[in-house]
Amino acid sequence: MFSKACEYAIRALLFIAQKTVDGSKIGIKEIAKGIDSPEHFIAKILQDLSRKGMVQSQKGPSGGFYLHQSSLNASLADVVRTIDGDSIFSGCALGLKQCSEVKPCPLHHEFKKIRENISHMLQTASLGEFSQQLEKSKLFLKR
Amino acid sequence: MFSKACEYAIRALLFIAQKTVDGSKIGIKEIAKGIDSPEHFIAKILQDLSRKGMVQSQKGPSGGFYLHQSSLNASLADVVRTIDGDSIFSGCALGLKQCSEVKPCPLHHEFKKIRENISHMLQTASLGEFSQQLEKSKLFLKR
DNA sequence: CAAATAAAAGAGTTCTTTGTCTTTTTTTCC
């Protein structure tokens, strides 16, 4: 469904959101541990997201990652699109390049609904909205 | 969503179903052309499916691939499961191994519905049922 | 200003998927 990089990215951003509600910052090592991901790999991914403004960071002692209000309001769809592109939102299930209403693959009409469901779900979910439930251990980001 | 191998497999099987309704057989070159896939790659995939009884084949002159009635009745879900395993039916969207009702990832509950939709669609679609529409050019398997 | 800290950057490595090429086996048909 999503690439590994994208899975880690979502988990990391939700983790950062949860851990920095008080305005603090969190380091890459804690993030990697907190979501059970390879440290340098998630570091690369966050660097990329940082360059694109989807997460904020600060170097040096007491530095780390955090999220601006606008980043907290970003949708999961934004994250997915940034990392995996929009194949999941618009690609053909059978890999046809020109699959469309007028030239549909056998799964086109059925998959249209499914893609709409996925889009809607990712579009309406924000990075910030899971923090409380994560804090209460009603949701999990590792294992 | 699906691997390339799986995309080609579904397209190839639907193509074989369409082209052998009269009880004939069809060769690998025609299949590759018919679905616009790398010839040797789809050959490998069909060999694999053949070993597993999901498609029938015969060597030698006038040989080729065809489908038994039971293979025609197989569901797309069977094909997907054979090639990609059942990650799409049961895997966690965020890559957690132990994601479940009691230990859900943030997307678990929403994705459950989506996975059910996908499962239902693939389970109820058979290899044989698209032949007429393909023949009438209302559905397409290439480009 | 020096030392320490933490992210950024860069340069690989490894593994998996995708795709190619060649040889072998089986079958048909003359």
Place this chain on the structure above:
DNA sequence: GGAAAAAAAGACAAAGAACTCTTTTATTTG
């Protein structure tokens, strides 16, 4: 039985994804 046809098999090659390691840059703090 020999030639031709077609799938099966095996060995590689290329590309991309996933992951690691080392060095650099920026920032803070004593």
